[in-house]
Amino acid sequence: QIDSARLWGTIHETAKFGATPKGGVRRLTLSAEDKQVRDWFRKACEDAGLEVQVDALGSMFGLRKGRDMSKPPIGVGSHLDTQPTGGKYDGILGTLAGLELVRTLNDAGIETELPICICNWTNEEGSRFAPAMMASAAYVGDFTTDDILSRKDAEGVTVAQALDSIGYRGDAPVGRQEFSGFVELHIEQGPILEAEGKTIGVVDSGQGVLWYDGKIIGFESHAGSTPMPLRRDALATLSEIVLAMESIAKKHGPKAVGTIGEAVIAAPSRNVIPGEIAFTVDCRSADAGIMDALDRDLRTAVAEIAARRKVEVQLDLVWRKAPTHFDPKLVDAVENAAKQLGYSHRRITSGAGHDACNLNTVIPAAMVFVPCKDGISHNELEDATQPDCAAGANVLLHTVLALAGV
Amino acid sequence: QIDSARLWGTIHETAKFGATPKGGVRRLTLSAEDKQVRDWFRKACEDAGLEVQVDALGSMFGLRKGRDMSKPPIGVGSHLDTQPTGGKYDGILGTLAGLELVRTLNDAGIETELPICICNWTNEEGSRFAPAMMASAAYVGDFTTDDILSRKDAEGVTVAQALDSIGYRGDAPVGRQEFSGFVELHIEQGPILEAEGKTIGVVDSGQGVLWYDGKIIGFESHAGSTPMPLRRDALATLSEIVLAMESIAKKHGPKAVGTIGEAVIAAPSRNVIPGEIAFTVDCRSADAGIMDALDRDLRTAVAEIAARRKVEVQLDLVWRKAPTHFDPKLVDAVENAAKQLGYSHRRITSGAGHDACNLNTVIPAAMVFVPCKDGISHNELEDATQPDCAAGANVLLHTVLALAGV
Numbered sequence: 141q142i143d144s145a146r147l148w149g150t151i152h153e154t155a156k157f158g159a160t161p162k163g164g165v166r167r168l169t170l171s172a173e174d175k176q177v178r179d180w181f182r183k184a185c186e187d188a189g190l191e192v193q194v195d196a197l198g199s200m201f202g203l204r205k206g207r208d209m210s211k212p213p214i215g216v217g218s219h220l221d222t223q224p225t226g227g228k229y230d231g232i233l234g235t236l237a238g239l240e241l242v243r244t245l246n247d248a249g250i251e252t253e254l255p256i257c258i259c260n261w262t263n264e265e266g267s268r269f270a271p272a273m274m275a276s277a278a279y280v281g282d283f284t285t286d287d288i289l290s291r292k293d294a295e296g297v298t299v300a301q302a303l304d305s306i307g308y309r310g311d312a313p314v315g316r317q318e319f320s321g322f323v324e325l326h327i328e329q330g331p332i333l334e335a336e337g338k339t340i341g342v343v344d345s346g347q348g349v350l351w352y353d354g355k356i357i358g359f360e361s362h363a364g365s366t367p368m369p370l371r372r373d374a375l376a377t378l379s380e381i382v383l384a385m386e387s388i389a390k391k392h393g394p395k396a397v398g399t400i401g402e403a404v405i406a407a408p409s410r411n412v413i414p415g416e417i418a419f420t421v422d423c424r425s426a427d428a429g430i431m432d433a434l435d436r437d438l439r440t441a442v443a444e445i446a447a448r449r450k451v452e453v454q455l456d457l458v459w460r461k462a463p464t465h466f467d468p469k470l471v472d473a474v475e476n477a478a479k480q481l482g483y484s485h486r487r488i489t490s491g492a493g494h495d496a497c498n499l500n501t502v503i504p505a506a507m508v509f510v511p512c513k514d515g516i517s518h519n520e521l522e523d524a525t526q527p528d529c530a531a532g533a534n535v536l537l538h539t540v541l542a543l544a545g546v
Numbered sequence: 547q548i549d550s551a552r553l554w555g556t557i558h559e560t561a562k563f564g565a566t567p568k569g570g571v572r573r574l575t576l577s578a579e580d581k582q583v584r585d586w587f588r589k590a591c592e593d594a595g596l597e598v599q600v601d602a603l604g605s606m607f608g609l610r611k612g613r614d615m616s617k618p619p620i621g622v623g624s625h626l627d628t629q630p631t632g633g634k635y636d637g638i639l640g641t642l643a644g645l646e647l648v649r650t651l652n653d654a655g656i657e658t659e660l661p662i663c664i665c666n667w668t669n670e671e672g673s674r675f676a677p678a679m680m681a682s683a684a685y686v687g688d689f690t691t692d693d694i695l696s697r698k699d700a701e702g703v704t705v706a707q708a709l710d711s712i713g714y715r716g717d718a719p720v721g722r723q724e725f726s727g728f729v730e731l732h733i734e735q736g737p738i739l740e741a742e743g744k745t746i747g748v749v750d751s752g753q754g755v756l757w758y759d760g761k762i763i764g765f766e767s768h769a770g771s772t773p774m775p776l777r778r779d780a781l782a783t784l785s786e787i788v789l790a791m792e793s794i795a796k797k798h799g800p801k802a803v804g805t806i807g808e809a810v811i812a813a814p815s816r817n818v819i820p821g822e823i824a825f826t827v828d829c830r831s832a833d834a835g836i837m838d839a840l841d842r843d844l845r846t847a848v849a850e851i852a853a854r855r856k857v858e859v860q861l862d863l864v865w866r867k868a869p870t871h872f873d874p875k876l877v878d879a880v881e882n883a884a885k886q887l888g889y890s891h892r893r894i895t896s897g898a899g900h901d902a903c904n905l906n907t908v909i910p911a912a913m914v915f916v917p918c919k920d921g922i923s924h925n926e927l928e929d930a931t932q933p934d935c936a937a938g939a940n941v942l943l944h945t946v947l948a949l950a951g952v
């Protein structure tokens with residue numbers, strides 16, 4: 141059993157790096173606050189006897205030796221970056237539970253057959269740089285390291301510049317750290333476990349993701365003197381697209397979601413009809429066929445709206461991640477651990493994307509979910525209980541012991 | 547007859563202050579560019595023998611003496627500020643036509659009975675500070691000078707600070723400069739004159755204006771894991787409001803317009819459902835009864851949308867300007883001048899707001915419109931022809947001569 145109070149303490153200790161007045165965390169990837177938590181994490185790993193490596197995209201790997209060093213380690217961990225108005229648990233729980241697991245093994249003097257590696261993956265959130273889960277995507281070869289290094293944030297700062305500015309462009313080539321398997325603990329970020337009174341989600345699958353960059357080019361004109369029928373209003377166009385995305389997703393019931401998260405009017409003014417808007421779209425399903433339908437229906441709706449309103453709409457797919465089916469053996473290992481520890485549990489699909497979803501394409505991977513209050517995440521009010529966090533960390537510990545061998 | 551080439555020359559000479567790559571002008575009120583054009587205008591007025599006064603809100607008044615100095619002058623002019631992506635004519639034509647009129651009288655050695663005063667009113671556009679036509683509104687007593695001085699732009703800079711920073715907080719109390727009448731020349735900013743092939747619009751009325759500040763408070767949550775029915779999406783809410791405003795205005799055919807010009811998502815992120823949005827509404831009609839209906843229908847629609855989507859929507863009326871009915875004698879004077887000069891003309895309602903609309907509540911006022919290309923304004927592509935601008939300036943000259951007496 142892990143030390144519940146110690147785990148809870150590290151979660152609340154690190155929450156000060158980027159703490160917001162509303163009780164959340166603003167720790168955008170590769171920011172000054174991210175450097176603070178990274179420095180803290182590196183020291184904590186070193187104090188626990190781990191050897192820490194940083195790769196060329198800033199991902200951090202803390203290695204605990206096993207008896208058999210000829211085999212790659214079992215990976216655990218998640219990410220330490222947050223949304224602009226994020227919470228204290230998303231990503232952080234999984235990374236710090238990895239640290240807690242190692243501290244527990246150290247205290248008990250337990251040696252494992254395989255080594256264990258705690259990971260902190262760079263830019264899981266995807267709000268400063270696209271795509272989300274950027275570093276693990278490069279790890280599995282979905283993107284080259286150079287491509288990712290050249291991605292820019294809204295201010296035009298590249299990933300390479302951001303890494304250098306906080307001193308976290310490491311020496312290790314991306315992909316060099318190998319794994320025999322990977323297990324990620326995370327809060328559910330959805331309402332199911334709480335609603336059903338289950339402590340552990342045994343994650344067997346994850347939604348696929350479509351991300352688009354959009355631009356609407358209408359025509360700026362005077363809000364007072366331009367007759368309604370002559371307008372080519374970029375915001376009215378966006379409004380129709382937002383509502384179309386909503387109804388397209390809803391057609392698939394609980395099997396799809398669709399969101400416009402960003403929309404920026406160029407040169408806005410109260411008495412000017414908006415002429416240009418940049419926006420983004422995020423839509424998802426765990427069913428590849430539904431993902432195709434979402435893409436097709438969205439494009440059809442956008443084309444119809446653009447033609448009718450005589451505006452130009454560009455819609456570029458910038459990321460497509462296929463649905464995830466986690467490794468059956470590892471999923472079983474998670475389920476067995478939950479069973480043995482006597483926690484109520486159920487199989488579950490992840491609504492959010494996770495580094496484990498990327499890693500699963502080249503390494504056997506699985507995930508452990510614990511409930512979060514009202515299913516709220518990507519919000520400063522994100523919350524989880526100490527017993528649930530400890531339960532998740534215990535399931536992680538016992539899954540890893542089963543996989544790494546004692 | 548005014549000197550068409552000289553007028554055209556001043557329009558294009560001053561267009562360099564804040565010139566944009568697309569051929570427009572970005573000269574927000576009380577900005578560094580506004581200071582440049584003000585300095586130019588002050589010198590041009592002084593070179594033409596005018597005495598220049600600046601009032602406590604930065605409005606500039608250039609006085610040409612008349613034979614009878616016991617009577618207040620006939621005012622002409624408009625404004626020199628522009629929209630963020632504005633054109634070369636909106637406001638500028640009317641102000642520089644005032645200068646051209648004085649230069650023409652000087653050259654011809656014509657003395658008038660009443661003095662003549664060229665005005666440059668501060669912040670007509672209303673995009674940096676609300677409301678539009680701020681200085682003339684204070685002039686007529688709709689707002690106190692102190693209230694206006696404390697208004698803030700989006701960066702939190704007050705009108706008082708902005709005036710001080712460019713050295714245009716003048717000594718003259720607002721309202722001290724009196725007028726016997728006021729005539730403003732302006733581009734139409736709408737499509738009617740051009741469509742009907744008329745050179746001069748004899749403006750007899752103007753639309754009333756309703757300006758609102760709005761805020762939507764929904765709930766931020768994860769775009770991937772939050773089921774569609776559980777969302778409280780601020781952007782989807784705004785989208786319904788935008789489309790509701792559009793259809794509410796359209797119900798009144800050509801007699802109303804409605805626009806959402808600004809909308810800013812707080813802490814936007816691709817994979818976060820927008821939780822909070824600030825927006826503005828501009829709606830207008832020349833019919834006071836329709837203005838009441840617009841206000842009522844908008845509030846009803848917003849309340850219904852907010853309740854159904856379980857979000858909070860605040861909608862504050864920040865400015866209400868009643869429809870304008872210009873002074874019949876001055877309107878006739880404009881019409882006579884157009885007739886005598888042989889220009890095709892028609893009576894017209896102004897879709898846009900103008901300082902003359904404010905002044906008309908305390909001084910007899912009227913306006914002269916000339917066509918602009920495709921009715922486009924508040925756009926860098928705004929355009930007007932040299933002959934039309936000259937025709938407008940000639941009508942202004944002859945109207946002023948009739949009112950001021952030779």
Ligand SMILES: NC(=O)NCCC(=O)O
Binds near residue numbers: 492
């Ligand atoms: N777990 C999580 O919130 N990931 C962010 C990436 C995404 O799913 O949008």
Ligand SMILES: NC(=O)NCCC(=O)O
Binds near residue numbers: 364670671679899
């Ligand atoms: N003439 C003009 O564009 N005025 C700006 C104020 C407004 O009508 O919105």
